[in-house]
Amino acid sequence: MTLRGIGYLRRKLATVQPRVNMRYKQYSMTNHDTPVGITIPFNIRSQYRSVLGWCAKGVDSLADRLVFREFANDNFEVNKIFRDNNPDVFFDSVVLSALIGSCCFVYISKSDEGDSPRLQVIEASQATGIINPITGLLTEGYAVLASDEYNRPTLEAYFTPTKTYYIPKDGKPYSTVNPTGHPLLVPVIHRPDAVRPFGRSRITRAGMYYQKYAKRTLERADITAEFYSWPQKYIVGLDPDAEPLETWKATVSSLLVISASEETKSNPTVGQFTTASMSPFTEQLRTAAAGFAGETGLTLDDLGFVSDNPSSVEAIKASHENLRLAGRKAQRSLGSGLLNVAYLAACLRDEFAYLRSQFVRTEPKWEPLFEADASGLTLIGDGVIKLNQAIPGLIDSEVVRDLTGIKGNPNAKPAEVIDNE
Structure with a gap:
């Protein structure tokens, strides 16, 4: 296998960095769109610059529902590795970074304080690599581990299957041995495919267009409101x-x-003079909201256009069917990346290159995308009783937890099983 080298990876990162940074600006609502229009002068429009957080809402609405629980069938005790790395912050950071930038990277290194390796999340604008499309692991990688206040790299790292090379800005380069057989930089990718192996961002071009369209509408409405308030x-x-x-x-x-x-x-x-009506702007804004909602799987209620509220969790699920499907897809793709992180972390902890096929039984588990309310629990309970009557022991406490998110008693058994005993 021929390595491309750190120079190639630096150039590759420079080509994708602007797009990732632009999406982070869209998420943080600091991106300034180019003014478009033929009637309002630029100096007037700049005084009424609007700010809209629909892209952030589109990301957070899915990220807040993706709650990682644990790894089932944990034969290699990888759950302990994640518990030692502040899992409440780690998993949320992985999910959010992957949804914004299409992927993120996890840098794995040995810890001086304990047995568990250290896990550090690196955003997509600070790392890249050559990916193996079969395993989802890198064949070589590059990351900026530290930067100064001017966003200039002060510590870079180049990852190979046998070594990790560190290049400090004001020091001598050094390296450490890698016993895992894979680079210790693991990508966690959102919605990868054959064309885009590093995935696709939750902030799509269509979503950015609808937000920009809504921002222009708000600016025009704000300027028109001045004449509406003080007619000529x-x-x-x-x-x-x-x-x-x-x-x-x-x-x-x-x-x-x-x-x-x-x-x-x-x-x-x-x-x-007859004043301009504000109604067309309201209709334009609603049109933009409808387009953005259709693009991201949200509803107009989520974007601030209040309508009749759903009465139950089942009604909310029905109105967010596209969001639920996007969440299930994200769980599958992100879960595969987290499993790769667990695999290499276990190899580094034990200093032994396990076969990846040994981790096929280890399964990422997520909390339900929609928590069940009282009526939902009643429906699930009735279904569990009927299924266990037809096939005794089919539904156990683990399956019920996957459906409801309620842990309960892990040793509980179905009623039919207890009666047979």
Whole structure:
């Protein structure tokens, strides 16, 4: 196997870094879109720049539902490795980074304090590599482990199957031995495919377009609201020799005295221009929200357009069917990456290159995407009773936990099994 080298990986990272950084700006609502329009001057539009968090909502609505539980059939005690690495923060950081940047990377290193290796999450703009499409592991990798306040790398790492090379900015490069047989940089990818092996971001181009469209609508509505609040007025037939009216006084005064023209003896006509209606902007904003909701699997309720609230969890599931399918897909793809992390962490802990096929029975377990309420628990309970009556012992406490998220008593047995005993 021929390695490409650190120079190639640096250039590769430089090509994808702007796109990842742009999506992080979209998520943090700091991205400034290029002004588009033919009627409003740039200096006026810049005073009414709008901020909208739909892209962040699209990511968080899925990330908050992806809660990793544990690894089942843990024959290699990998759950302990993750418990020693602050799992509440680690798993949430992995999921969020992968949804924003299409993937993230986990850097595995030996710990000086305990037996469990250290796990560090690195965002997609700071790491890259050459991926094996069969295993999902890297054949070689590169990552920026530390940067200064100007985002310039101060510590870089180059990962190979046998060694990890460290390149500090103000020091001498050094290396450590890698006993696992794989680079200690593992990608965790969201929705990979044959064309995009490093996955696809939750912040899609269509989602960014609908958000930009909604932001332009809000800016136009905000500028129009100024004229809507203070409509323009006019006077026809005013004496040319009359004292000019101050514009502010004419706007806020409750009583204006306007003399008739001495030449024509006609009274001036005072009028008001018709103000623009705000209704078209509301409809435009709702259209943009409908497009964004369809792109991300959300509903208009999620984006702030209140309608009749669903009465049960089942109704919420029905309205979020596309979101549920996206969550199940994310669980499968992210779970595969987390299993690769567990595999290499176990190899590094034991300093032994296990076969990857030995981890096929280890299974990532996730909490249910939608928690069951009282009515849902009743329906599940009735179904469990009927299934266990038809096939005794078919549904146990582990299956019920997967359906409801309630741990309960792990030693509990179905009623039919207890009766038979």
